[in-house]
Amino acid sequence: MGKFCTKCSASLNGDAKFCTKCGANVFQMNEPMQISTGQYTAQSEQEISKTICRTKEKPVTAGDSADSSSRSPMGAGKFITEYIRQSLTVLKNPKQMLPTALLGLVWLVLALLGSFGINSLPVRILSFLTFAQGGMFGGVIGAAGGILGKVVVAAFLNVTIVPLFQKKAPFAEIGNGFKGFFGMLAVNSMSAVFPLLSGVGVSLLLYAFMNTTQSLQNSMVGIIAFVILLQNIGRQGGFLWGLIFSVANSISKGTTPSYIEASRFIGGMTLGFALGVALSAMGLLWCVWIGAVLLIVALIFAILSKSKKEVAAT
Secondary structure, three states: OOEEOOOOOOEEOOOOOEOOOOOOEHHHHOOEOOOOOOOOOHHHHHHHHHHHHOOOOOOOOHHHHHHHHHHOOOOHHHHHHHHHHHHHHHHHOHHHHHHHHHHHHHHHHHHHHHHOOOOOHHHHHHHHHHOOOOOOOOHHHHHHHHHHHHHHHHHHHHHHHHHHHOOOOOOOOHHHHHHHHHHHOOOOOHHHHHHHHHHHHHHHHHHHHHOOOOOHHHOHHHHHHHHHHHHHOOEOOOHHHHHHHHHHHHHHOOOOOOHHHHHHHHHHHHHHHHHHHHHHHOOOOOHHHHHHHHHHHHHHHHHHHHHHHHHHHO
16 A cells, blocks of 8 residues: 655655655654543643644745645545555555455355355355455445445455565554554543544444445444554554545545544544444444534534634734
8 A cells, every 4th residue: 555644645756754745754654653641631631732733844835835835735536636646556466355356256155155145154254354245235325335345345344454464463563453443532622522523423424335234244344444443543654644634624625623623534444443333333324423422512612613713802
């Protein structure tokens, strides 16, 4: 997978120490983020944000004003296009595609077994573990969501299996992820609530999209998404971080979130996928409604927080 700067979303070389576009310290961006699980104070949150956002940038002078726009994060469309372009370089090494090819073969076999009415316990277990029935129901929307879910499952399989052959631990960051996850839940201001609730709402809608039936049979995509997000909470780098900054840049037309806000959003998404799987286990089809309500509530908190800041400024 490609490597991206979390400051400006520019693509990076694998051995880069600084972003050539904005000058951000790559090593510092990818350091695990140490966040206390205790309650935040307004002052401590500002200190954490300043620590996380500290990057190595050259001073901006009048002569630099002309290219200042080139230092802002790229838009979501351009970011995704660049990521796909970099990801296609894996075709130069077909061995890296082996896990995905095997998974595709398993999906094909399970689909054929289902068409012949073979639905024994081993088949059901394997279908659950591989998200084989994703996209099989729900019409066009269900098919689109199933395709996205299968991409998530295939990506997870690649980043899990390939490191094993390289004698690396694929889940080495899970411990720090749990610490960061519980730290993100500790909020004491309206500005901190907005990214957290937004993350929960977005993930519930995504889960309902990928698992249209919201059934326990297809809930593996939510479990896998939960693990992926858990690994990314304390990691300031990679596709997920770059995507969040580029999407925020596109929506806000140039305004990007701080690292602490992005971390809270990822923490909220982690909680949202866990909630979605729990609802599926209880047979409750509430993900869409709860997700939509939480996004509305998050928007209200954002408006109130902005109004409070404007009043304080005056």
